[in-house]
Amino acid sequence: xxxxxxxxxxxxxxxxxxxxxxxxxxxxxxxxxxxxxxxxxxxxxxxxxxxxxxxxxxxxxxxxxxxxxxxxxxxxxxxxxxxxxxxxxxxxxxxxxxxxxxxxxxxxxxxxxxxxxxxxxxxxxxxxxxxxxxxxxxxxxxxxxxxxxxxxxxxxxxxxxxxxxxxxxxxxxxxxxxxxxxxxxxxxxxxxxxxxxxxxxxxxxxxxxxxxxxxxxxxxxxxxxxxxxxxxxxxxxxxxx
Amino acid sequence: xxxxxxxxxxxxxxxxxxxxxxxxxxxxxxxxxxxxxxxxxxxxxxxxxxxxxxxxxxxxxxxxxxxxxxxxxxxxxxxxxxxxxxxxxxxxxxxxxxxxxxxxxxxxxxxxxxxxxxxxxxxxxxxxxxxxxxxxxxxxxxxxxxxxxxxxxxxxxxxxxxxxxxxxxxxxxxxxxxxxxxxxxxxxxxxxxxxxxxxxxxxxxxxxxxxxxxxxxxxxxxxxxxxxxxxxxxxxxxxxxxxxxxxxxxxxxxxxxxxxxxxxxxxxxxxxxxxxxxxxxxxxxxxxxxxxxxxxxxxxxxxxxxxxxxxxx
Numbered sequence: 001x002x003x004x005x006x007x008x009x010x011x012x013x014x015x016x017x018x019x020x021x022x023x024x025x026x027x028x029x030x031x032x033x034x035x036x037x038x039x040x041x042x043x044x045x046x047x048x049x050x051x052x053x054x055x056x057x058x059x060x061x062x063x064x065x066x067x068x069x070x071x072x073x074x075x076x077x078x079x080x081x082x083x084x085x086x087x088x089x090x091x092x093x094x095x096x097x098x099x100x101x102x103x104x105x106x107x108x109x110x111x112x113x114x115x116x117x118x119x120x121x122x123x124x125x126x127x128x129x130x131x132x133x134x135x136x137x138x139x140x141x142x143x144x145x146x147x148x149x150x151x152x153x154x155x156x157x158x159x160x161x162x163x164x165x166x167x168x169x170x171x172x173x174x175x176x177x178x179x180x181x182x183x184x185x186x187x188x189x190x191x192x193x194x195x196x197x198x199x200x201x202x203x204x205x206x207x208x209x210x211x212x213x214x215x216x217x218x219x220x221x222x223x224x225x226x227x228x229x230x231x232x233x234x235x236x237x238x239x240x241x
Numbered sequence: 242x243x244x245x246x247x248x249x250x251x252x253x254x255x256x257x258x259x260x261x262x263x264x265x266x267x268x269x270x271x272x273x274x275x276x277x278x279x280x281x282x283x284x285x286x287x288x289x290x291x292x293x294x295x296x297x298x299x300x301x302x303x304x305x306x307x308x309x310x311x312x313x314x315x316x317x318x319x320x321x322x323x324x325x326x327x328x329x330x331x332x333x334x335x336x337x338x339x340x341x342x343x344x345x346x347x348x349x350x351x352x353x354x355x356x357x358x359x360x361x362x363x364x365x366x367x368x369x370x371x372x373x374x375x376x377x378x379x380x381x382x383x384x385x386x387x388x389x390x391x392x393x394x395x396x397x398x399x400x401x402x403x404x405x406x407x408x409x410x411x412x413x414x415x416x417x418x419x420x421x422x423x424x425x426x427x428x429x430x431x432x433x434x435x436x437x438x439x440x441x442x443x444x445x446x447x448x449x450x451x452x453x454x455x456x457x458x459x460x461x462x463x464x465x466x467x468x469x470x471x472x473x474x475x476x477x478x479x480x481x482x483x484x485x486x487x488x489x490x491x492x493x494x495x496x497x498x499x500x501x502x503x504x505x506x507x508x509x510x511x512x513x514x515x516x517x518x519x520x521x522x523x524x525x526x527x528x529x530x531x532x533x534x535x536x537x538x539x540x541x542x543x544x545x546x547x548x549x550x551x552x553x554x
Contacts, residue, residue, distance in 0.1 A: 003319045
């Protein structure tokens with residue numbers, strides 16, 4: 001059954017994604033993040049236990065859930081890509097006739113939607129508990145929140161991919177560290193530096209930040225952060241030996 | 242590619258990892274058959290294989306496989322099957338899933354991957370375990386799985402890096418037989434090992450790599466000619482090795498004598514004369530000879546000579 005021709009980038013991306021999807025339910029990472037995704041529900045229950053839902057409850061729960069951006073996409077993306085860039089996996093993958101970038105895009109294609117589904121599931125369940133009767137259009141609030149999370153997952157996925165190409169063996173730790181110790185403090189800064197924070201921009205898109213800003217600016221900022229991280233990852237993977 | 246184009250052609254290839262030298266100034270032409278890459282651990286065999294497989298680009302020099310550089314040519318890599326020294330990846334998958342995935346990534350059309358994987362697993366004797374996860378495999382089964390991932394897309398050139406590491410004797414014999422079968426089917430096979438008899442049992446066409454350099458290339462007997470300046474060794478297994486040694490001591494051509502269990506090993510600069518004198522001594526001193534071998538016909542001795550090992554002159 002000889003190989004007819006090398007795979008195109010699109011074919012290779014889909015083949016890598018298919019393998020990643022087959023492997024995902026058999027690895028520990030998915031079960032850990034599924035457990036973590038239930039935390040917003042637990043948090044909402046905890047707050048509801050102390051009184052009726054107020055107008056700001058969803059903002060609190062969403063902000064809490066946003067912390068999962070530190071862990072869920074980073075674990076799923078950085079871990080998966082970092083693995084493929086270790087000597088062991090690279091020996092098998094890179095001796096195949098594939099465009100190298102397809103390994104990154106294939107992994108992202110499989111893990112980013114999965115990370116979003118996990119986070120969205122947890123937040124939607126928490127929303128069902130925590131939504132206040134005072135909310136005018138709950139459907140729109142939830143849709144905006146989940147849209148913001150989707151963009152956040154893409155941006156964090158790109159950053160995690162870049163981290164994985166910089167240091168494959170410690171990719172997950174590095175990506176979580178970045179989100180917790182760089183991105184989070186940046187987002188809390190009052191100065192213009194917070195524009196560089198993914199978490200700040202996601203709050204803006206979701207319209208839950210206590211100091212509302214421009215959604216368009218937030219969208220552009222997320223696009224720029226994603227593009228820069230993706231450029232770093234692609235440049236690194238091209239030079240990787 | 243014309244008929245005359247070599248399968249592998251390396252011309253003054255070097256590879257550095259930062260300041261660390263992987264291989265240095267390697268020139269080598271491979272035209273087919275089974276070639277053994279022989280050298281101790283860290284000699285540069287894996288680096289050379291990785292360059293041929295297209296994983297690494299040479300830092301200097303030229304490397305062509307099927308007439309094109311493998312690092313940049315996907316079409317060349319499609320024709321290469323590489324079984325690295327590392328264990329198989331994605332061991333949560335079953336052997337069938339893993340080999341099918343690897344076949345797909347090598348360019349086998351998606352609808353044909355399952356069949357390609359089943360055929361490859363059958364060829365390496367793993368059909369019965371095809372639907373078990375690789376994570377639960379023994380070392381021997383993992384080596385077979387690696388071989389299956391390398392052959393599933395029916396490459397023209399197979400690169401097997403230490404394919405017998407950690408394998409038990411029964412599996413070893415079986416894998417060796419399968420490698421011979423692949424070569425008989427027309428594949429070019431490059432096998433690396435640091436164990437001399439593994440290579441010797443597969444081929445006489447070897448490339449001796451040491452400290453990143455090719456120390457010698459060619460048939461084991463040609464290599465032997467390269468080291469003619471070194472004494473020839475003859476091992477005589479007999480009932481009274483000390484008596485035989487006493488007779489040979491003092492002969493002008495004898496360089497050294499030493500004893501092994503039930504045997505005397507003679508190093509001589511004139512093998513023909515030495516054989517005559519051993520025959521004479523056997524008759525005169527009534528020594529009962531059980532076996533007479535020349536370890537120099539074994540790759541081990543050649544390797545020791547070439548690498549300046551303990552027996553080097």
